[in-house]
């Protein structure tokens with residue numbers, strides 16, 4: 001299979017969708033991103049890399065960062081985090097608070113904002129500052145030492161962060177947040193504000209296609225742990241559109257409101273696609289379409 005040719009044809013077929021959807025408006029800095037961009041990279045477990053479009057342009061990682069923080073939490077201790085966060089799909093929006101009350105402060109999964117805040121709280125209890133560990137993970141695996149936080153995005157989200165602040169206070173009222181709300185929010189928002197390209201993110205995600213093994217031999221996760229992170233991505237990586245993503249793409253994946261999606265083909269490759277326009281569930285509209293086309297053409301699916 002000539003992967004470059006496949007990517008070129010996927011690019012051609014999604015061209016009409018470039019610019020479709022709505023950029024995330026609740027974070028003003030993201031609302032200012034030019035919507036007419038699209039990039040895609042496939043990084044294979046053998047070290048090959050294929051790209052199309054704006055694959056070297058940096059975008060805001062947003063919720064895709066939750067995959068890396070979950071991996072760090074699980075690597076430290078498999079069980080501890082699961083006493084505080086569920087691993088069931090939510091069927092609800094990423095920032096929903098509805099289930100948190102009747103679940104008595106236990107978020108449904110680590111990828112909705114409530115769950116991700118608990119993961120961040122867990123990590124900062126372990127090492128005070130967890131964002132440097134997430135950055136180190138991304139830099140080591142992508143080989144790009146210059147990956148960093150976009151301070152303007154972080155400030156923009158922090159000053160419009162009432163929903164996440166409410167979520168954090170609610171969690172704390174149930175005793176499921178151990179650190180100060182402001183410290184957790186600050187860390188969470190900085191983690192979400194990392195700027196990264198499709199090329200670097202696809203390459204950094206390869207550890208999940210390689211049973212937890214990084215690109216330079218480091219074992220970030222055991223095989224069993226990597227299987228579990230992939231499982232949670234499959235069931236909960238797209239909020240109330242997890243079923244839609246499984247139906248159209250058939251892979252573990254994680255989206256972010258910056259318009260990126262990371263998808264994993266176990267033992268084969270890691271894929272990153274980016275287009276800033278979002279659908280009603282907050283997932284990249286063109287990204288979903290491109291991944292659907294790609295997996296149809298390659299037969300890549302876990303099903």
Ligand SMILES: NC(=O)CC[C@H](N)C(=O)O
Nearest residue numbers: 062063094113192256257
């Ligand atoms: N789905 C997302 O990417 C949401 C992340 C964003 N930082 C938020 O908390 O709202």
